[in-house]
Amino acid sequence: MRLLALATAVAALCATPVQAAEPLPAVVPKAETATLYDDEAGGDADADDPAIWRNAADPDRSLVVATAKQGGLRVYDLDAREVQSIAAPAAPGPDDAPGRFNNVDLVRSSRLGDLAVTSDRGADRLRVYRIDRDRPGGPLKDVTDPNAPRVFSASQDEVNEQRTAYGLATWTDRKTGRSYALVSQRERTRVALLELSARTDGTVGYTKVRTLDLPQSFQLPNGTSWTPCGEPGELPQVEGMVVDPANGTLYAGQEDVGIWRLRADLTGTPQLVDKVREFGVPGTYDEETEECTAGADPGFGGTRISADVEGLTLVHEEDGDGLLLASSQGDNTFAAYDREVSDANEYEGGFRVTPASATLDGSEECDGAAALNEPLGRRYPNGLLVVQDGHDAPGETERASTNFKFVDLGTVMDAVDD
Structure with a gap:
């Protein structure tokens, strides 16, 4: 573990002048999954994070694997129809936390094959599933090493405190062929690097390589120190993460801070690519409302993500180019940045996912997203973007409703280019 001193770099970035936001173009989904409800009546689900698996032999039969938190995993075809549902593990004891799947990503390697890896926030472990599109009973099979260790917790008591495995991104090093999972810790700034490896019994386990702590407070240009407001004892956590396999670069979204760029092996010094608009705004936590009351904005935040x-x-x-896409949950938009590190991940534009019809709505308060810029048969010849929708049934007042929207990636690229 290494605590990073980045005050100078952060202060320089904070000095960027604020500019007025421009209206963003809209794209519409082509399909959506069934609504998931986060309560007893709907099965205690709650959609969160998707990943896209391409069937190279038959792209039309590709899949979307997605987390439903307490509902476990859902697997969908390209028509957004459910083809498999996997329950989260039960609690080990009557007073213990049950399984709760948070984020998911895929591994495709010659060593391990095709895998879906998910963070089990409830148990502070990873769970690993082998992907076989033609497997009877469903394309996913659990191949988790039964002796897989906890990621951050030393005991079940610590697991029950739920400062556990949260965000997740996988990565296969092109030089060595070794595969890894990068896992963030809930309510902490820590990120762990875990190496995935095959066991002799056919299961897949993992070994911790190292951890890194991102900053929890920041020196502002006016000489003051700022820490994002949260519940007492809660630090600014990371959830959304993705690794560029071409150069081993990890992008990590610290929710109330911004987007970090760092080496996926967790060495070197992270750089803050962009800041949320609320960066530097003081806040006071209200115990009664369990909300933060914001103070005056000193003007040190960014202009593109909230x-x-x-x-x-x-x-x-x-051609080696491409985009980094980020969900700006606070204003229901998506931001696009140049993928090239040499261009300092320059901002390229943004877009919204808006309703396609009275029955097919857009995406609000998006938690997770996955893009694949490869032809996926007749439905998505230009690739696919899958985004979570945090309010799938806007008229529903008693139950939280979520699902996933499927968007033609070609329309997104056109919107950003415009």
Whole structure:
């Protein structure tokens, strides 16, 4: 573990002048999954994070694997129809936390094969599923090492405090062929690097390589120190993460701070690519409302994303270019940045996912996103963007409703280019 001193770099970035935001273009979804409800009547689900698996032999039969938190995993076809549902693990004891899947990502490697890896926030572990589109009973099979260790907690008592495995991104090092999972810790700034490896019994386990702590407070240009407001003892956590396999660069969204760029092996010094608009705004936590009351804005925030910055995903292009997409949950938009580190991840534009019809709505308060810039058969020949929708049934007042929207990636690229 290394605590990073980044005050100078952050202060320089904070000096960027604020500019007026321009109206953003809109794209519409082509399909959506069934609504998931986060209560007893709907199965205690809650959509969160998707990943896209391409069936190279038959792209029309590709899949979307997505977390439903306490509802476990859902697997969808390209028509957004559910083809498999996997329950989260039960609690080990009557007073213990049950399984709660948070984020998911895929591994495709010659060593391990095709895997879906998810963070189990409830158990502070990773769970690993092998992908076989033609497997009877469903394409996912649990191959988690039964002896897989906890990621951050030393005991079940610590697990029950739920400062556990949260955000997740996978990465295969092109030089060594080794595969890794990067996992963030809930309510902390820590990120862990875990190496994935095959066991002799056919399961897949992991070993912790190192951890890194991102900053929890920041020196502002006016000489004051700022820490994002939260519940007592709660630090500014990371959730959305993605790794660029071409250069081993990790992008991590610290929800109330902004987007960090750092080496995926967690060495070197992270750089803050962009800040949320609320960066530097003081806040006071109200115990009664369990909300933060914001003070006067000193003007040190960014201009493109609003807290929380959430789902991060990459769009790869054949010429080596591409985009980093980020969900700006606070204003229901998405921001696009140049993928090239040499261009300092320059902002390229943004977009909204808006309703396609009276029955097919857009995306609000998006938690997770996944893009794949490869042809996916007749439905998505230009690639696919899948985004979580935090309010799938706007008229519903008693139950939280969420789902996933499927968007033609070509329309997104056109919107950003415009």
